[in-house]
Amino acid sequence: MALLNHRLTNEEYDKHFSDIHPPFETRNAALVEANRCLFCYDAPCTKSCPTSIDVPKFIKQITTGNLKGAAYTIFSANIMGGGCSKVCPVEKLCEGACVYNLMEEAPIPIAKLQRYATEPAIHEQWPLFTRQPSNGKKVAVVGAGPAGLSCAHALSRAGVDVTIYEKESKGGGLMTYGIAAYKVTPQFCQEEVDYITSIGGIDILYNMQLGKDVSLATLQQQYDAVYLAYGVGLARQLSIDGEQLEGVVDAIRFIYEIRTKGYPEVPVGESVAVIGMGMTAIDAATQAKRLGAKEVTLVYRRTAAEMPCTQAELDIAKLDGCDIIWLAAPKEITGENGQVKTLVCEVMKLDEKKSPVGTGELITLNVDMVIKATGQLPYMVASPDIDNDQGRVLINEQGATSLPGVFAGGDCVNGGKEVVDAVQAGKEGAKAIMEYLFEK
Numbered sequence: 460m461a462l463l464n465h466r467l468t469n470e471e472y473d474k475h476f477s478d479i480h481p482p483f484e485t486r487n488a489a490l491v492e493a494n495r496c497l498f499c500y501d502a503p504c505t506k507s508c509p510t511s512i513d514v515p516k517f518i519k520q521i522t523t524g525n526l527k528g529a530a531y532t533i534f535s536a537n538i539m540g541g542g543c544s545k546v547c548p549v550e551k552l553c554e555g556a557c558v559y560n561l562m563e564e565a566p567i568p569i570a571k572l573q574r575y576a577t578e579p580a581i582h583e584q585w586p587l588f589t590r591q592p593s594n595g596k597k598v599a600v601v602g603a604g605p606a607g608l609s610c611a612h613a614l615s616r617a618g619v620d621v622t623i624y625e626k627e628s629k630g631g632g633l634m635t636y637g638i639a640a641y642k643v644t645p646q647f648c649q650e651e652v653d654y655i656t657s658i659g660g661i662d663i664l665y666n667m668q669l670g671k672d673v674s675l676a677t678l679q680q681q682y683d684a685v686y687l688a689y690g691v692g693l694a695r696q697l698s699i700d701g702e703q704l705e706g707v708v709d710a711i712r713f714i715y716e717i718r719t720k721g722y723p724e725v726p727v728g729e730s731v732a733v734i735g736m737g738m739t740a741i742d743a744a745t746q747a748k749r750l751g752a753k754e755v756t757l758v759y760r761r762t763a764a765e766m767p768c769t770q771a772e773l774d775i776a777k778l779d780g781c782d783i784i785w786l787a788a789p790k791e792i793t794g795e796n797g798q799v800k801t802l803v804c805e806v807m808k809l810d811e812k813k814s815p816v817g818t819g820e821l822i823t824l825n826v827d828m829v830i831k832a833t834g835q836l837p838y839m840v841a842s843p844d845i846d847n848d849q850g851r852v853l854i855n856e857q858g859a860t861s862l863p864g865v866f867a868g869g870d871c872v873n874g875g876k877e878v879v880d881a882v883q884a885g886k887e888g889a890k891a892i893m894e895y896l897f898e899k
């Protein structure tokens with residue numbers, strides 16, 4: 460057994476990584492679904508969206524053929540409404556709240572309708588927003604991910620000149636580098652970044668890392684305010700023997716390589732264990748299978764009732780042929796000639812507080828690759844002077860950090876949530892910065 464790349468033909472890679480949620484094939488198909496909407500008063504779908512997209516309004520606009528109006532409704536609330544239509548866990552957000560669930564009927568396919576309205580706007584770069592004349596204020600945004608882009612767009616609309624400092628060579632953050640390619644392609648992510656910046660007044664400086672290529676002190680001196688949105692980045696370690704063996708990789712790194720190198724170039728084992736049961740674990744497991752691994756086993760120390768991923772995500776992993784071992788925690792990774800040979804797990808049980816407790820019983824999996832997906836830790840790159848809680852930047856109710864003129868939002872504050880939460884954080888950050896700039 461060994462890690463190998465080029466396990467499949469190009470045709471097989473293309474098939475395995477094609478769009479998992481294809482769009483409506485015809486306009487009529489979209490209209491049939493849109494016309495099922497009951498246009499609820501005080502719509503629960505809108506209330507369950509972190510960005511409060513007016514769902515009944517944009518669906519109504521679709522039914523009347525007003526696609527530009529629908530796109531504007533969506534983007535006004537969520538400038539990454541295109542990407543979110545592909546990656547949001549809608550079964551626990553808008554679609555999960557749709558009243559049709561109470562009638563035991565299929566909910567309105569809100570994400571698919573959202574995609575129907577936003578995709579042409581992004582592909583064709585519809586100029587739906589105009590920027591206010593420049594008001595002379597300059598803001599630096601650190602990170603061109605969902606929170607940073609959302610904040611930058613809102614500020615630019617209000618006439619602020621924004622410069623984004625991005626450590627990677629592309630924008631989009633987690634959307635571009637950390638999500639399975641069969642949900643959203645790198646090409647779409649690039650188009651979405653281009654669309655957001657097409658409003659003007661947003662300059663992205665790539666390959667510029669805070670703390671390495673530019674300091675926070677410099678940004679504070681050169682700009683009227685700073686917004687920190689650099690996300691999280693350190694993979695949580697297992698802290699068990701064998702973790703340094705060849706074949707043990709971080710899920711985030713694994714997905715990053717798939718996104719940046721291309722499918723054939725990324726080595727994958729024949730028999731892979733993925734530790735964790737969050738969305739990143741599922742994305743890593745399904746992509747390992749789709750890269751050509753023969754067996755993929757997800758290992759989780761609790762039960763399905765406690766898993767962080769949604770049932771829909773778990774179903775994708777099952778449909779891809781991934782096995783699941785519940786109530787098992789990694790104990791040791793053994794190797795041969797420096798390469799992973801087995802993953803030893805301890806069987807767990809849950810105590811009365813649903814915390815996993817070891818039973819002493821061991822199980823051994825013969826694997827040649829172990830992918831760690833047990834979460835990410837925030838890391839403090841801004842400044843040691845900024846108030847933080849184990850790396851998570853602390854902000855007050857106005858979104859301000861402990862440093863004057865420095866605001867923060869998104870994953871570097873909350874430790875890692877959904878893309879849609881980061882977009883909302885960016886909007887709130889922009890509002891707080893505007894108040895700061897024009898009331899000080």
Ligand code: SF4
Pocket residue numbers: 495496497498499502503504505514515556557558559567569
């Ligand atoms: Fe339409 Fe469902 Fe939202 Fe009601 S809850 S407005 S039916 S999408």
